[in-house]
Amino acid sequence: MTASANVKALAFDVFGTVVDWRGGIAAEAARVAAARGVDGDWNGFALAWRAGYAPAMQRVRNGQLPWKTIDQLHRMNLDAILDAYGLGGLDEAARRELNRAWHRLPPWPDSVAGLTRLRQRFVITTLSNGNFALLTHMAKRAGLPWDCIISAELFNHYKPDPETYLGAARLLGIEPCELMLVAAHASDLRAARDQGCRTAYVPRPQEFGEHQPAEAYDPDEFDLVAGDFLDLADQLVQKIG
Amino acid sequence: MTASANVKALAFDVFGTVVDWRGGIAAEAARVAAARGVDGDWNGFALAWRAGYAPAMQRVRNGQLPWKTIDQLHRMNLDAILDAYGLGGLDEAARRELNRAWHRLPPWPDSVAGLTRLRQRFVITTLSNGNFALLTHMAKRAGLPWDCIISAELFNHYKPDPETYLGAARLLGIEPCELMLVAAHASDLRAARDQGCRTAYVPRPQEFGEHQPAEAYDPDEFDLVAGDFLDLADQLVQKIG
Numbered sequence: 001m002t003a004s005a006n007v008k009a010l011a012f013d014v015f016g017t018v019v020d021w022r023g024g025i026a027a028e029a030a031r032v033a034a035a036r037g038v039d040g041d042w043n044g045f046a047l048a049w050r051a052g053y054a055p056a057m058q059r060v061r062n063g064q065l066p067w068k069t070i071d072q073l074h075r076m077n078l079d080a081i082l083d084a085y086g087l088g089g090l091d092e093a094a095r096r097e098l099n100r101a102w103h104r105l106p107p108w109p110d111s112v113a114g115l116t117r118l119r120q121r122f123v124i125t126t127l128s129n130g131n132f133a134l135l136t137h138m139a140k141r142a143g144l145p146w147d148c149i150i151s152a153e154l155f156n157h158y159k160p161d162p163e164t165y166l167g168a169a170r171l172l173g174i175e176p177c178e179l180m181l182v183a184a185h186a187s188d189l190r191a192a193r194d195q196g197c198r199t200a201y202v203p204r205p206q207e208f209g210e211h212q213p214a215e216a217y218d219p220d221e222f223d224l225v226a227g228d229f230l231d232l233a234d235q236l237v238q239k240i241g
Numbered sequence: 242m243t244a245s246a247n248v249k250a251l252a253f254d255v256f257g258t259v260v261d262w263r264g265g266i267a268a269e270a271a272r273v274a275a276a277r278g279v280d281g282d283w284n285g286f287a288l289a290w291r292a293g294y295a296p297a298m299q300r301v302r303n304g305q306l307p308w309k310t311i312d313q314l315h316r317m318n319l320d321a322i323l324d325a326y327g328l329g330g331l332d333e334a335a336r337r338e339l340n341r342a343w344h345r346l347p348p349w350p351d352s353v354a355g356l357t358r359l360r361q362r363f364v365i366t367t368l369s370n371g372n373f374a375l376l377t378h379m380a381k382r383a384g385l386p387w388d389c390i391i392s393a394e395l396f397n398h399y400k401p402d403p404e405t406y407l408g409a410a411r412l413l414g415i416e417p418c419e420l421m422l423v424a425a426h427a428s429d430l431r432a433a434r435d436q437g438c439r440t441a442y443v444p445r446p447q448e449f450g451e452h453q454p455a456e457a458y459d460p461d462e463f464d465l466v467a468g469d470f471l472d473l474a475d476q477l478v479q480k481i482g
Contacts, residue, residue, distance in 0.1 A: 071414070123377060133414030136364060136389045148377045149389040153412070171394070173312070173374030 007198055007236075009172050010118060011127035011150065013159075013183035014135065015105075016207040018115075018126075018144065022046045024105035029085075032098055038086045043209060045085050052077030057129060057158040067156050069131035075099045102130070103137040107144060108204065114229020115145050121237065125150045127168050127181065129158050160191030169197070180223065182232065186215045189222055200224040200232055248439055248477075250413050251359060252368035252391065254400075254424035255376065256346075257448040259356075259367075259385065263287045265346035270326075273339055279327045284450060286326050293318030298370060298399040308397050310372035316340045343371070344378040349445065353384050355470020362478065366391045368409050368422065370399050401432030410438070421464065423473065427456045430463055441465040441473055 015021045025046035033040055056073040059065045068076075078099055082088050090098065118124055125148050126135050132151040139146050150168050157163035169176045176196035183189050184204040193199050199222040205212055226232035256262045266287035274281055297314040300306045309317075319340055323329050331339065359365055366389050367376050373392040380387050391409050398404035410417045417437035424430050425445040434440050440463040446453055467473035 123381065125377075131414070132389065132412040136366075136413065140364065140388050147381050147390075148373070148387075154395055171373040172377065173372070 006178055007122065007180045008174050008178040009123035009125060010180050010182055010200075010236075011125050011165075011168050011197075012115075013181070013185060013188050014126050014128035014130055014138070016204055017182065017184040017202060018111050019105035019107050019138065019142070020206070021050060021102070021105050022207060022209060025049060025101055028098065028101035028104070029087075032090070032094065033085075033087060036087070036089070040085050045081070047208065048081050048084070049074070049077055052080065061158060061161065069134075069153055070102070070129055071099065071131050071134060074102055100137075103134050104141055105138060107142045108228070110228040110230050112143050112145070114233050117233040118229065118236065119145050119147065123147045123172060125168065125172070127159070127164065128152065159188055162191070162195050165192045165195040165197050182229075186217050186221075193222075198223045200226060200236075202226045202228060202232060247419055248363065248421045249415050249419040250364035250366060251421050251423055251441075251477075252366050252406075252409050252438075253356075254422070254426065254429050255367050255369035255371055255379070257445055258423065258425040258443060259352050260346035260348050260379065260383070261447070262291060262343070262346050263448060263450060266290060266342055269339060269342035269345070270328075273331070273335065274326075274328060277328070277330070281326050286322070288449065289322050289325070290315070290318055293321065302399060302402065310375075310394055311343070311370055312340065312372050312375060315343055341378075344375050345382055346379060348383045348385060349469070351469040351471050353386070355474050356386050358474040359470065359477065360386050360388065364388045364413060366409065366413070368400070368405065369393065400429055403432070403436050406433045406436040406438050423470075427458050427462075434463075439464045441467060441477075443467045443469060443473060 012018055022043065026042040029045045030042040033042065053073070056077060060068055078095060082090060115124055125146055127150050128135055129152045131153045132149055135149045135151055138144065139149065150171060152158045152164050155163045155167040165181065166176060169179045172179065177198065180198035180200055181189055181192035182200045182202060184202055184207060186201065189199040189201055201217065201222040201224065203215065224232065224235055226235055253259055263284065267283040270286045271283040274283065294314070297318060301309055319336060323331060356365055366387055368391050369376055370393045372394045373390055376390045376392055379385065380390065391412060393399045393405050396404045396408040406422065407417060410420045413420065418439065421439035421441055422430055422433035423441045423443060425443055425448060427442065430440040430442055442458065442463040442465065444456065465473065465476055467476055
C-alpha cells in the first residue's frame with residue numbers, strides 16, 4: 001500500500017511534459033523564416049515567445065485582462081516579438097498560421113508509448129493551460145491517446161489556481177486524492193499537492209535547451225519521480241498492481 | 242458545394258444515438274434482479290427510469306433544482322422506481338452500482354466502426370447531457386474513439402438550451418455553422434439548427450423498443466438523414482470529398 005494505491009486517473013501537464021514546445025516552435029518558425037529568406041536564432045525565438053506565457057496568464061489572473069484563451073495570449077505575445085526577429089512583415093494569415101504551431105507540437109519520444117500503457121490501467125487526461133481546441137487538435141495530430149481533454153479553459157482559471165486541480169477531479173467524478181498530476185514542473189505539482197492530489201514528477205531536461213538547470217526538490221516531496229512516461233508506467237504498475 | 246461543405250467537427254448526441262440505453266439498462270437490471278430472485282419486466286424498468294430524465298432536467302432548467310449532474314438525476318429517478326419493481330431492498334452500494342450502468346451502455350453495432358471512419362476526416366466529440374465522467378467511462382469501456390468529451394455539464398445547461406451548442410463550437414474554436422450535430426432526435430437537431438449548426442438525423446428505430454413510432458420531419462429540414470453511422474460516413478465523404 002503506497003500513497004498512489006488509490007489513484008484512479010492521471011492528469012498530465014502538456015507543454016514541456018508531453019510535448020516539446022521549444023523544438024516544435026523553433027522548427028515551424030525556421031520554416032516560415034526560410035520561405036521569406038530571413039535568418040535567425042529560432043531556438044531563441046521559441047524561448048522568447050514562451051517567455052511571455054506566464055506573465056500573460058498572470059495578467060488574466062490579476063484581472064488586468066479579461067479571460068483569454070492561450071491561443072489569444074500566444075497571439076499577443078507573437079505580435080510583440082516578430083519585429084525583433086525580422087518577421088514583422090508577416091501578414092494576418094501567416095501570423096494566424098504560425099500561432100497554430102502550438103496545436104501541432106511534437107510529443108517527446110516516450111509520450112505516446114507511455115500514455116498507451118498507462119491508459120490500460122488509468123483514466124488519462126490532459127490538465128493544461130492550453131485551450132480545449134488546441135489540446136484536441138494536438139492529440140489528434142500526434143496520436144496522444146487521452147480518454148478526455150481537460151483544459152484550464154473549462155474553469156476560467158489558469159494553473160496553478162486551485163480551481164483547475166479541483167475542477168479536474170470534480171469532472172472525473174473522483175476525489176482529489178484519487179487524481180495524480182504528472183508534470184515536468186515542481187511548481188505545478190506543489191499546487192496540485194496542496195489541493196490533496198497525488199504527484200508524479202517527470203523532469204524533461206531538454207525542455208528549455210542544453211543548459212537548463214535542474215529543479216531543486218525534496219526527496220519525499222512527490223509521490224513518484226520518473227525518468228520518462230515508460231518509467232512512470234513501470235513504477236505505477238509495480239506500485240499499484 | 243453543399244450545406245455540409247464547411248463542416249469541421251461532428252458533435253454526437255449519445256443516449257439513443259450512439260448507445261442503446263434501453264437494452265443496456267434492461268440487461269443490467271435483469272442481472273441485479275436475478276441475483277436477488279426478483280422477476281420483472283426489465284425493458285419496462287429501463288423505460289420507466291428513462292421517463293424521469295427529461296422532467297428532471299426541466300426542473301434544473303426551471304431553477305426548481307440547483308445544478309445536478311445526470312448521475313445525480315438518474316439516482317433520484319432510480320430511487321423513485323425501485324419499489325415498484327420489487328427492488329426496494331437494494332442497499333446503498335447496490336443502488337450506486339446500478340446507477341453506474343449508464344456509464345457502461347453498449348454502443349449500437351455500427352457506432353464504433355462509423356465513428357472510426359468519420360474521425361479520419363472530422364474532429365468528433367460527444368455533445369450529451371450525460372456528465373463528463375459518465376461519457377469518459379463509457380467511451381473507454383466501449384472503445385468509442387472521440388477526439389474529446391463535451392458534456393452539458395461544462396456549460397451548466399442541458400440541451401436543448403442554446404448554451405450547449407454554442408458552447409461546443411466555442412470550445413472547438415469554430416463557428417456554429419462549422420459544427421454538425423448528429424442525433425436520433427429531431428428536437429435536439431432543431432435546437433442546434435436554430436443556433437446555426439448543421440444537422441444530421443440518424444433515426445434509431447429500436448431506441449424505445451419494437452413499437453416506437455417514427456418521428457415526423459420535413460424532407461429538407463436537416464442537412465443529412467442517414468440510416469446509421471456507416472451510411473453517415475459514406476454521405477459525408479461523398480458530399481465533402
